[in-house]
Amino acid sequence: MAILIDEKKRVVVQGITGREGSVRTRLMREYGTNVVAGVTPGKGGQSVLGVPVFNTPQEAVNSLGKIDISVLFVPAAGVKDAAISAIEAGIKLAVLVPDRVPVWDAMEIAAAARANGAMFLGPNTLGALSPGKAVLGMIGGRAESARQWFKPGVPKGVGVISRSGGMASSTGYYLGQAGVRISTIVHIGGDAVIGTRLPDAALMFKEDPLT
């Protein structure tokens, strides 16, 4: 088991046609993430690496059914609208990778999440990674590195939470060197207002029987 992400969760990538979005989509898929759709306004109908692209998260949900998670690779100024559109389409977890998201935008996203029973990770997060299962965002960078660095939490593993992206992957790596298995690594982000705070992540790990 793990928290936030495993290989079964259905994931949409917002900003999939961009430089960062397309590269990260490939890396997430190589590691095992079930990316079922991409979203870029105005580019619906295209496909990236075989992943169908939609104009909005709602269109993706209408066409493909339930989507669990959206990972955002859009410019900071566009994060608020993109995240709220995902939350309003019924997606229950938004991963806000970009940094420099204005704090008032983060608070508006938080209000939308509360109103819709959704949650978010970030802004300014490298994401989350459940070793041997799947990754959201860019922890580990390359799939081969992530496989080498982090030991799957089988049958059980330790949970890692950090406000620093570098420390999140470093901690995971050093644990692996010491032979310690990991259930999930969560980079919660360093901004003032973040969707998932340290106690929130800790409580999720507490509920996970295999952490």
Next chain:
Amino acid sequence: MARLHEYQGKKILAVNGFKIPRGRAVSSANKAVAAAKELGGEVVIKIQAWTTGRAGIGGVAFAKKPEDLQAHAERMLAMKVGQFPVEAVLVEENIDIDREFFLSFAIDDAARAPVIIFATGGGTGIEDRAASTRRIPCDVNSGPLNSAVDDVVGSCGLSPAHANQLAESIRKLFAAARSVEARSLEINPLALTKSGEFVAADCRITIDDYAVGRHPELGIEIAREFDHPPTSLERIAYAVEQNDHRGTFYFAQLATAAPKGSEGLVGFHGAGGGGSMMSMDAIVNAGFTIANFTDTSGNPSASKVYRAARIILAQPDLVGYFGSGSGVASQEQYWSAYGLAKAFWELDLDIPAVIRLGGNTEDRAVDILHRMSKLLRAPVEGYRKSDTPAFIAARFAELVATAAAKKWKPRAPRVPKFINHDVAIALAVKNGHVWIDRERWPQIRSAVQEHSGGLIVDLAGAPTPSVTAEEFATKDSELLACEVECHLAGIQGFYLELDIPGLDELIGGAR
């Protein structure tokens, strides 16, 4: 967080419906006296400085006659608060206060929502009376919760008219904060005058750094909270960051001289907050003084790392260059290695450099640095994720000792003679140009084609981009790598010029 002065904050309050004392900010004693004459009656003069407790340091004075203001203004405009000289004083009518209130807007990170903190009795020392404050939760869109406002205001024992005004003030505070995307906005005191009006007698605002770009009306030059006025180098660095949003670049100067007993000034180049802190601790524990904090992270372009290195090496008297951040980086580290290698080569580095680029592609990154080291007068050593900050700090100390603590002299970069010349072909990239020596092209074309990954090809005997001009312009990092590989192979005739506005003038001026 970007900070505004009291007089700037009060303008924002006035726009949002607050009554503020009549007055004006001035920068000379004569103007202060003139302002007092205009106002008439008793006035108050206050330094415009980012500090609390201004009265306690002589930053607030009252004057019954305008002439009395001269000496106060002269004294205040000669004051220094922290590293900041006082550049303005605010001259205002003195208001007749009956009661004071404390009103403060903040962002509650646990609630992920705005909050307003209220207390009866304002003035100094509010920090000591924290227990008596009340919190008014706010909705980010609709503002303070009405029930909480009514509750707080109802407990103040005010007349219905005054209670109504106070409730309005609380709502206006939220509107003012929202209008400028404030991180914090404090009115202390909000004064109820003897004539029965609520007046904002002071104001402190900080603005969200990430939102400053949406508020040009605020005229904030550098959206960062330094403990000193921004230096010329910090201004140059800030402009670089604004011109390239691929990854993050932060530069702040911390020291310009090593204190007695220090092993020397170090140019510091980190990557990622947590790893940088560990690395800075390691270099300080080894006895060194950090000249600057620099962070290039979040998958920065090679060009950005190059510019950061050039800016770090614009600081005189460094005994070495220490690069270490997150040891297990998710970003591709070889781009950073190329950026550093170009800067070190151009500046003919003659102080030791120790660089830890652990994480993805670390072997390739270390290999680039070690190959470049052979062309330089001082050693450049590359390290990986298995090497701890403490270990590489100790190694750095050894190299500095071997170099007898030779001190760095900032210098202009080595730039080939053919650029800006008829014989050269220029191809535009983001904030710069690729220059290719036309005369050498026949000899170097196969190498350039190979090292640029086919971005530049030969077309009818001339170097030509193989992609559209628009796409080519975004390939500055790939072209930087091409230039470094050409240097390493001893090939001349290819140069990537990357603009850093103001840097050459600054270094020239320092000589």
